[in-house]
Amino acid sequence: MKKKQIKGMLLLLLAAIIWGSAFVAQSVGMEYVGPFTFNCVRTLIGGIVLIPCITLLNHGKVKKKMTSSEKKRLMIGGICCGIALAIGSTLQQFGIMYTTVGKAGFITAFYIIIVPILGLLLGKKCGLSVWISVMIALIGLYFLCITDGFSIGKGDSYVFLGALAFAIHILVIDYFTQFNDGVKMSCIQFFSCGIICFIPMILFEHPEISTILLAWKPILYAGVLSCGVGYTLQMVGQKNMNPTVASLILSLESVISVIAGFLVLHQNLSQRELIGCALMFIAIILAQLPGEN
Secondary structure (H helix, E strand, O other), X not given: OOHHHHHHHHHHHHHHHHHHHOHHHHHHHOOOOOHHHXXXXXXXXHHHHHHHHXXXXXXXXXXXXXXXXXXXXXXXXXXXXXXXXXHHHHHHHHHHOOOOHHHHHHHHOOHHHHHHHHHHHOOOOOOHHHHHHHHHHHHHHHHXXXXXXXXXXXXXXXXXXXXXXXXXXXXXXXXXXXXXXHHHHHHHHHHHHHHHHHHHHHHHHOOOHHHHHHOHHHHHHHHHHHHHHHHHHHHHHOOOOOHHHHHHHHOOHHHHHHHHHHHHOOOOOOHHHHHHHHHHHHHHHHHOOOOOO
């Protein structure tokens, strides 16, 4: 396995760990503010956090002036990612209001199926081992997240549409990171997402500064770690990696959330959940075996 792929895999795994452990912040934040407000504030924070990071990363480097076409491509990439992120994260937040956490986690992870299917339409082929990994991961997620049967409701539909948007988000990143600096594009992504969420926030939620301040801890955590760190790790880690394999690694956030609940909240893992975790890890390892990925 190439060093770049190993590095990318580790960065994506770290992103999955951050997202899996950040779910508590998302849930708590929704007790104080609406989904548009939560996403608007946290993504703007994520964008602001990355500005000094970009400065530090460029410190001491020979500055190469970007051409107008390179600037345009960077802006288009960041805005496209921001649109997909705004749609996906907002639909997910709305869905969580009407469905259980387990079902939301399972349905969101459907992007591991959607990504390779959409990828085929874009000429991104996968080897047999990757397709087998996808199916094993899907079975694992079912064992992990669905404990009380399965039925389709209003919230489930929102979450599924969000999963479709996240799948598109992964493919958009896969395309634009070939040409652009991942950290800069991530910064533009967050500001684009924040601006998109700002309009419905003002029209439908009428947030007050006092309520936003009540939710400052979960918003700050989600903004700095989940957005600023997590999505930037995705941007950088996904470069030079098959998008289907990347989606498999990122789907480990469901496993991480269960493990975090066990370690931090002392929530015992059932035999069913342990089987789900094991299947997920087997799927990830299988996808990394040498072959046509």
